[in-house]
Amino acid sequence: MTINKTIRTRMAPSxxxxxxxxxxxxxxxxxxxxxxxNGQFILRIEDTxxxxxxxxxxxxxxxxxxxxxLDWDEGPDRDGKYGPYVQSQRLEIYQKKAKELIDKDLxxxxxxxxxxxxxxxxAQRAEKKPPRYDRHCLSLSKEEAQKKVDAxxxxxxxxxxxxxxxxxxxxxxxxxxxVNSNEIDDQVLIKSDGYPTYHLAVVTDDHxxxxxxxxxxxxxxxxxxxxxxxxxxxxxxPPVYIHIPVFLNPDGKGKMSKRKGTVSARLFLDQGYLPExxxxxxxxxxxxxxxxxxxxxxxxxxxxxxxxxISAKSVVFDLDKLKWxxxxxxxxxxxxxxxxxxxxxxxxxxxxxxxxLILPLIKERLETLDQIEQLTEFFYRDIxxxxxxxxxxxxxxxxxxxxxxxxxxxxSLTDWSIESIEQVIRNLxxxxxxxxxxxxxxxxxxxxxxxxxPPLFETIHALGQKLTRERLAKAYQLVA
RNA sequence: GGCCCCAUCGUCUAGUGGCUAGGACACCAGGUUCUCAUCCUGGCAACCGCGGUUCGAUUCCGCGUGGGGUCACCA
Numbered sequence: 001m002t003i004n005k006t007i008r009t010r011m012a013p014s015x016x017x018x019x020x021x022x023x024x025x026x027x028x029x030x031x032x033x034x035x036x037x038n039g040q041f042i043l044r045i046e047d048t049x050x051x052x053x054x055x056x057x058x059x060x061x062x063x064x065x066x067x068x069x070l071d072w073d074e075g076p077d078r079d080g081k082y083g084p085y086v087q088s089q090r091l092e093i094y095q096k097k098a099k100e101l102i103d104k105d106l107x108x109x110x111x112x113x114x115x116x117x118x119x120x121x122x123a124q125r126a127e128k129k130p131p132r133y134d135r136h137c138l139s140l141s142k143e144e145a146q147k148k149v150d151a152x153x154x155x156x157x158x159x160x161x162x163x164x165x166x167x168x169x170x171x172x173x174x175x176x177x178x179v180n181s182n183e184i185d186d187q188v189l190i191k192s193d194g195y196p197t198y199h200l201a202v203v204t205d206d207h208x209x210x211x212x213x214x215x216x217x218x219x220x221x222x223x224x225x226x227x228x229x230x231x232x233x234x235x236x237x238p239p240v241y242i243h244i245p246v247f248l249n250p251d252g253k254g255k256m257s258k259r260k261g262t263v264s265a266r267l268f269l270d271q272g273y274l275p276e277x278x279x280x281x282x283x284x285x286x287x288x289x290x291x292x293x294x295x296x297x298x299x300x301x302x303x304x305x306x307x308x309x310i311s312a313k314s315v316v317f318d319l320d321k322l323k324w325x326x327x328x329x330x331x332x333x334x335x336x337x338x339x340x341x342x343x344x345x346x347x348x349x350x351x352x353x354x355x356x357l358i359l360p361l362i363k364e365r366l367e368t369l370d371q372i373e374q375l376t377e378f379f380y381r382d383i384x385x386x387x388x389x390x391x392x393x394x395x396x397x398x399x400x401x402x403x404x405x406x407x408x409x410x411x412s413l414t415d416w417s418i419e420s421i422e423q424v425i426r427n428l429x430x431x432x433x434x435x436x437x438x439x440x441x442x443x444x445x446x447x448x449x450x451x452x453x454p455p456l457f458e459t460i461h462a463l464g465q466k467l468t469r470e471r472l473a474k475a476y477q478l479v480a
Numbered sequence: 481g482g483c484c485c486c487a488u489c490g491u492c493u494a495g496u497g498g499c500u501a502g503g504a505c506a507c508c509a510g511g512u513u514c515u516c517a518u519c520c521u522g523g524c525a526a527c528c529g530c531g532g533u534u535c536g537a538u539u540c541c542g543c544g545u546g547g548g549g550u551c552a553c554c555a
Binding site for chain 2: 012013014016046048049051052110114117121125128129130131132156158171174177178179180183185188190191192193195197198199201202217218219220221222223225243245246248250252253254255284285286287288290291292294311312313314315316318320321322323324325327331362363364365366425426429436437439440441443444450451452453454455456457
C-alpha cells in the first residue's frame with residue numbers, strides 16, 4: 001500500500017536572534033527532502049514570545065537562508081494556500097483551538113500566579129520530586145472558572161494530561177518511543193498575554209499547513225509526547241517525526257554553544273566560509289552517500305539524500321574538517337568567482353589594482369576568505385625587519401654583497417616579468433656561488449618580512465619594481 | 481536526580497552472523513619544491529564492558545558503563 005501524499009516539510013525558526021548552524025543544517029535536510037520528492041518546503045516564523053523578539057531578526061532570518069543559497073516554496077514573501085506564515089498573525093486560530101479543548105473538557109483555565117508556580121516547583125525540587133504543575137486550578141468547577149474569566153482575571157489555558165497512559169510515537173530513526181503520561185506536565189497552551197505557546201501553535205500550524213514530515217533537532221524528542229497528546233485531543237493524525245542529532249562542541253563536550261565558539265550561521269559566512277562548503281559540511285555530518293564521496297553539490301545531495309539514512313548519533317562539529325572542505329571549495333572557484341567572493345574581505349588599504357597579481361599567489365593557501373589580509377598585507381603595508389634574521393645563515397659581507405648585486409640587477413631590468421626576475425636571481429646565485437637556501441630565504445625576509453610566503457619570484461613580481469627596490473635598499477641600510 | 485536517546489580509529493563515517501573491519505579529516509614520515517601551501521606516496525589508529533543466542537558475534541538480545549538531550553506562561 002502506498003499513499004502518495006505530498007511531501008511537505010517546514011522549518012520554523014523564531015526571530016529571537018541569529019540562526020544557529022544546527023538550524024541551518026536541519027533546514028537543509030527539510031529542504032532537500034521536499035525537493036527530492038517534488039514536495040514543498042515551508043518557512044514559518046514562530047514569533048509567539050513577545051518578550052524575546054529581536055527587531056530585524058525576521059528579515060535577517062530570511063536573508064541568511066538566501067545567503068546560504070536556499071529558499072522556501074511557501075512562507076513569508078511566498079504566498080501559498082496555507083498562510084499567513086507568521087504565527088503572530090494567526091492568533092485567532094490558536095484561541096479558537098484552545099477554546100475547543102476547553103469545551104471538550106480536555107483543557108482548563110489556570111489562574112495561578114507565576115510566584116505560586118515557582119514556589120510549588122521549589123518545594124517539589126526540595127522533595128526530590130520532578131517539578132510539575134500541581135493542578136491547583138483543575139479543582140475549580142467550570143462555572144467558577146468562567147466567572148473568573150468573565151471578571152477579567154488573568155489566566156492561562158492548560159492541557160489536561162490524562163493520568164498513567166502510554167503515549168507513543170514513531171521516530172523514523174529510532175523506532176517507537178513510549179513515555180508514560182505521568183511524566184508530562186499540564187502544558188500551558190495559551191499564555192496570559194493571549195499568545196499561544198510553542199506547543200499549541202506548532203501542532204495547530206503543522207496540521208493546518210498539512211506538514212507531512214517533521215525533521216527537527218533531537219532536543220525536541222522529550223517534548224514530542226506533549227504534541228502527540230495534542231494531536232489526540234484534536235483528533236488529528238500526527239506527521240512523521242525524524243529527530244536529527246544535535247551538533248556537539250568541537251571539543252566533544254555538550255551541545256554546540258556560543259560559549260565555546262561560533263554557532264551563528266551568519267558568523268561563519270562572515271569568517272570567510274563559503275555557503276556551499278557549509279552546506280556540504282552539513283550534508284556529511286551524520287549522513288553519507290552510498291559511495292565514498294564527501295564533496296557533493298546540492299543537486300547531488302537532493303538526489304541521494306534519504307532521511308532514513310541519517311545517523312542517530314550526535315556529532316562533533318569538527319572545525320578542522322570544515323576548514324579542509326572550505327579550502328577545497330576556495331581552490332575550486334575560478335578566478336573571477338574568487339575575485340568576487342573575496343571583495344568583502346579585502347582590507348580598505350588593499351591595492352585593488354594589484355588584486356589580479358596577488359590573488360593567484362594565495363589562492364591555494366586560503367582556508368577561509370578572511371585570511372586574505374593576513375596572507376597579503378606585506379604587499380601593501382610596511383614590514384618589520386631585523387638584521388639578525390637576515391644574517392642568520394651568512395655573514396654581513398656576503399649579505400651586503402647579495403643585497404647590492406640583487407638590487408642593481410633588478411633595477412636595470414627593463415622587462416619586469418616573473419621569468420626575467422627568476423632568471424636574474426638564479427644567475428646571480430649561481431655565478432656568485434651563494435648558497436641557494438640562504439640567499440632565497442634572505443630575499444624572502446627582505447621582500448615579505450616573513451619566513452613563509454608565496455613563491456619568491458612571483459611575489460617580487462607582484463610587489464613591483466619600485467617597492468622591491470625600496471625594500472632591498474632598506475635591508476641594505478639595516479645590515480650595513 | 482527523573483524521563484528519553486545514542487555507542488566502529490582522536491573526529492566524521494562505510495560495512496557484515498564468518499572481512500587483512502574500508503574511506504575522509506587530523507596527526508606522522510617521504511616525494512615534488514626557493515619557504516609555506518597545493519599535489520603525490522606511505523604510516524599510526526576503532527568495533528565500550530560483561531553476559532546470553534549461535535558452530536561462530538563488531539553485527540541479534542539483556543544488563544552495565546560512558547556520552548548526549550530534556551525537565552518554563554522560551555522556542
